[in-house]
Amino acid sequence: MQLLSTRxxxxxxxxxxxxxxxxxxxxxxxxxxxxxxxxxxxxxxxxAVSLNLILGYGGMVSLGHAAYIGIGAYCVGIPAYYDFYSGxxxxxxxxxxxxxxxxxxxxxxxxxxxxxxxxxxxxFSQMVYYTFLSxxxxxxxxxxVIYLRSEFPTWLSMDGAFSLYYWILGVLLLSLYFVHxxxxxxxxxxxxxxxxxxxxxxxxxxxxxxYRLTCYVISAMICSLAGVLLGNFTSFISPEMMGWTRxxxxxxMVIMGGVSTVLGPLLGTISFVLLEEWLAAITVYWHLIFGxxxxxxxxxxxxxxxxxxxxxxxxxxxx
Amino acid sequence: xxxxxLITQLMNGLQLGLLLFLLASGLTxxxxxxxxxxxxxxxxxxxxxxxxxxxxxxTGSFVLGILFGLVGVFIVGALVEWFIARKLYRSxxxxxxxxxxxxxxxxDTLVHMIWGASGMAIPLPDVLNGQVSIGTLVLPxxxxxxxxxxxxxxxxLYVLVTRTRLGMLIRAGASNRTMVEALGVNINRLxxxxxxxxxxxxxxxxxxxxxxxxxxxxxxxxIIIIAFVVVIVGGIGSVKGAFYAGLIIGLxxxxxxxxxxxxxxxxxxxxxxxxxxxxxxxxxxxxxMAVVLAFRPQGLFPPAGAR
Numbered sequence: 178m179q180l181l182s183t184r185x186x187x188x189x190x191x192x193x194x195x196x197x198x199x200x201x202x203x204x205x206x207x208x209x210x211x212x213x214x215x216x217x218x219x220x221x222x223x224x225a226v227s228l229n230l231i232l233g234y235g236g237m238v239s240l241g242h243a244a245y246i247g248i249g250a251y252c253v254g255i256p257a258y259y260d261f262y263s264g265x266x267x268x269x270x271x272x273x274x275x276x277x278x279x280x281x282x283x284x285x286x287x288x289x290x291x292x293x294x295x296x297x298x299x300x301f302s303q304m305v306y307y308t309f310l311s312x313x314x315x316x317x318x319x320x321x322v323i324y325l326r327s328e329f330p331t332w333l334s335m336d337g338a339f340s341l342y343y344w345i346l347g348v349l350l351l352s353l354y355f356v357h358x359x360x361x362x363x364x365x366x367x368x369x370x371x372x373x374x375x376x377x378x379x380x381x382x383x384x385x386x387x388y389r390l391t392c393y394v395i396s397a398m399i400c401s402l403a404g405v406l407l408g409n410f411t412s413f414i415s416p417e418m419m420g421w422t423r424x425x426x427x428x429x430m431v432i433m434g435g436v437s438t439v440l441g442p443l444l445g446t447i448s449f450v451l452l453e454e455w456l457a458a459i460t461v462y463w464h465l466i467f468g469x470x471x472x473x474x475x476x477x478x479x480x481x482x483x484x485x486x487x488x489x490x491x492x493x494x495x496x
Numbered sequence: 497x498x499x500x501x502l503i504t505q506l507m508n509g510l511q512l513g514l515l516l517f518l519l520a521s522g523l524t525x526x527x528x529x530x531x532x533x534x535x536x537x538x539x540x541x542x543x544x545x546x547x548x549x550x551x552x553x554x555t556g557s558f559v560l561g562i563l564f565g566l567v568g569v570f571i572v573g574a575l576v577e578w579f580i581a582r583k584l585y586r587s588x589x590x591x592x593x594x595x596x597x598x599x600x601x602x603x604d605t606l607v608h609m610i611w612g613a614s615g616m617a618i619p620l621p622d623v624l625n626g627q628v629s630i631g632t633l634v635l636p637x638x639x640x641x642x643x644x645x646x647x648x649x650x651x652x653l654y655v656l657v658t659r660t661r662l663g664m665l666i667r668a669g670a671s672n673r674t675m676v677e678a679l680g681v682n683i684n685r686l687x688x689x690x691x692x693x694x695x696x697x698x699x700x701x702x703x704x705x706x707x708x709x710x711x712x713x714x715x716x717x718x719i720i721i722i723a724f725v726v727v728i729v730g731g732i733g734s735v736k737g738a739f740y741a742g743l744i745i746g747l748x749x750x751x752x753x754x755x756x757x758x759x760x761x762x763x764x765x766x767x768x769x770x771x772x773x774x775x776x777x778x779x780x781x782x783x784x785m786a787v788v789l790a791f792r793p794q795g796l797f798p799p800a801g802a803r
Contacts, residue, residue: 238590285790292533292589292732296724297789300782303721307778314771401591421721425535425597465605471598475591476583 185486189440196346212338218450219345220406225353225430225442227399232428233436234360235392236372237287240295240424241302245397247419248275249404251309254321254414264327264335271401278305279397283390301419309416321414327409335409345406349443352399357439359395368392369437383427429471435483444482498634505754506747511639513746514646518701519723520730520738521653522694528799529669529732530585530687535575535596537604537723538700538716542700544569545711546607549616558621558707566696573695577688584752585687603715615712642704649700650739657735666690670733670799722749725785731795740797745781752777 194220195202203211226244231237252271256262282301289297289445326335333339359365370378371385408414419425426449434445453484456463521538548565552558569639576599584591624638657663665686668676677683702716709715726745730737757773764772788796 232590238593240593285786289789289793292527292531293728293789295533295589295593295791296728297786299721300725300785304779304782308775311774311778313774422597422600424719425593425600428590428594429597432590462605462609465609466600467607468598468601471601472580472595475594475598476580487548 185483192440192444196294200342209338212342213427214454216338216342216345216410218447219342219349219443219478220403220410221427221430221450222257222302222443222446223345223349223352223403223406224400224458225434225446226349226356226425227396227403227432228427228438229436229442230356230359230396230399232431233284233438233442234365234372234388235368237389237393238295238426238428239286239298239393240421241298241300242306242396242400242427242490243419243423244302244423245275245400246404246407246423247305247309247414247416248278249401249406250408250414250418251315251321251404252401253327253408254323255315257323257325258315258321262325262328264329264333267327267405268402275397275401275404276394279394280390283393283397286384287389287393299424302419302424303421306419307418307423309419314416318416320417321362323412323414326412327405341406341410343409348402348406352402353439353443355399360439364388364391392404429474433474433482439482441483501754503633505750507635507639507643509747509750511642511746511748511752513743514643514650515701515705515742516719516723516726516746517646517739517742518649518697518704519719520726520742521539521649521735523720524721524727524730524733524735524738525670525690526694527664527665527727529673529690530581531673532581532585533589533592533596534581535593535720536599536603537596537694538718538720539600539721540569540695540698541716542607542711542713543572543603544696544702545618545706545715546611546616547699548703549618549706549711550611551616558618558624561618562703563715565699569699570692570696573692574688575625576695577691581691582684582687600717601713607713611711613713615710616706617710618707620707627710645700645704649697649772653697653735662686662689667799668763676715682718722781725781729788730786731798733799734795734797737795737797737799741795745784748780748784749777752780756780 196215200212203209203215206268224242227245228239228242231239249271252274255301256266256270266459284323285292285300286297309315310318326341329335333344333449335344360369365381367378367385367388375385407418430445430449431442432445433449434443435441453463453467456466460466518656519537519541522540523534526532526534526537544565548561550561551564552561556562580595580599584595620638624641626637627634628637628640629635644663655663657666665676665681668681669683669686669690676686698716702711722745726738726741729745730739730741753774756777757769760769760773760776
């Protein structure tokens with residue numbers, strides 16, 4: 178680990194330390210709203226980290242990842258509707274439903290490439306969206322209110338803003354660590370290799386399809402955890418949270434932070450949520466600024482925010 | 497069985513199918529020739545509706561609204577091609593998705609700034625507001641007009657694509673872009689024209705639907721996804737494919753929404769059928785696309801010689 182030897186490393190270390198003590202800082206300066214904001218950013222961060230696993234490392238541009246946030250959230254909402262509040266049930270359900278759905282749809286999606294992959298992932302997420310939109314029993318487009326948070330043993334309880342925040346941070350750090358390990362293992366080398374030259378790996382005798390499908394399923398499962406946390410955090414869920422524009426926003430966050438870096442997506446989500454909050458306070462037309470930013474980012478700025486941090490180091494190394 | 501209801505539903509399906517064709521024809525050409533994914537194609541649909549509504553409000557003439565609307569959207573499309581899309585033809589699809597997603601945000605907000613957050617109703621002239629009765633069947637005149645206009649545009653595009661020099665270049669571009677370039681065709685101008693014509697088609701679809709649903713912000717964002725499904729099912733780059741796939745998908749969507757519960761009730765208890773039908777009918781279109789992609793990934797009617 179070169180966490181402390183580069184400026185980028187120092188920055189991320191400082192960020193992680195800050196995330197660890199953030200609730201106490203916000204309590205000290207008496208701004209509980211900031212904790213809300215940061216909790217939301219970190220939940221989206223988990224989703225972005227999972228999307229980055231397939232998009233950044235695997236080169237699989239999924240425009241339907243928000244569906245897994247929705248699946249995770251409804252795996253809290255629907256059991257809660259029938260008064261099942263066990264947290265392990267919610268998490269287990271979310272992981273298994275998203276895994277099965279990702280396995281089936283991924284098996285079809287991954288037969289396609291490029292444009293077709295983008296479109297078919299979007300089509301499947303729209304299927305999920307319209308399914309929940311038409312389920313009158315669970316509120317349809319009015320959504321579903323979750324009255325109690327998922328129940329866990331006392332030492333793991335989600336009740337209260339602090340404990341929920343540390344739950345989110347915990348899941349985020351676990352996902353980051355997991356993705357980091359995965360990418361540096363043989364599995365990750367195949368995934369990254371298949372992005373650049375799939376034929377070559379296949380001629381080496383690697384069944385890339387299986388690797389990519391496994392990667393897709395893992396990514397979906399991590400993303401469903403973000404959904405479980407989001408359901409608990411907002412205590413209100415609706416199909417709107419998995420519309421295709423949400424998936425577009427997720428890609429935006431990953432790109433803004435910098436693809437194929439472990440911590441980049443996290444940086445992207447935090448900046449996205451802060452920017453959104455800040456701009457929305459200035460003008461109702463903040464979407465315009467976001468749109469322009471996105472266009473400019475793609476046309477002129479490669480590598481995202483993480484790339485900018487890297488630039489500071491490049492200057493140092495070359496001297 | 498209620499035959500009048502069936503015919504009305506068939507007409508509705510036909511209408512949706514033709515609107516989808518208007519959106520998808522431009523999309524499929526931009527996709528096929530420039531290899532450019534334009535998520536913001538639905539914005540042209542929205543902008544068209546607002547242009548038309550503004551002119552109708554000023555002049556009171558629906559025909560003028562359509563004409564000026566078409567010109568307006570053509571210019572907007574050309575500007576987008578000139579300043580943004582052109583720079584991206586050589587980059588990867590992820591960049592297309594990001595930039596055009598940004599364009600959606602920009603267009604939605606601009607419409608919000610200019611016309612306000614509430615929708616804009618477009619009044620129809622009295623001539624079009626009535627109904628036509630054929631035997632016991634009563635059909636709204638305007639819906640017939642939409643169908644006629646859709647078929648008219650389809651015929652126009654057919655002649656344009658198969659009988660003119662521009663059409664020849666378009667077909668050649670959809671099959672093999674590099675070869676067309678190598679033969680000395682001014683490819684930039686061809687791209688500009690195709691993009692702007694595609695935008696006007698989408699704008700026309702928006703203008704035609706707005707008197708029924710009213711123009712609203714983000715109105716293009718849902719239908720554009722179905723238009724993409726039409727493009728994929730029909731075969732990327734194929735106008736003919738977009739036409740047939742548009743009709744197939746329009747009919748499947750409309751008919752399954754109204755009849756699927758009856759069909760399901762034949763095999764499962766009625767109360768389950770009534771719960772399951774809305775969900776399944778909403779998915780029908782996407783199921784079709786998944787099936788096509790799994791068994792015939794080039795689409796049902798791919799352009800000749802496409803890879």
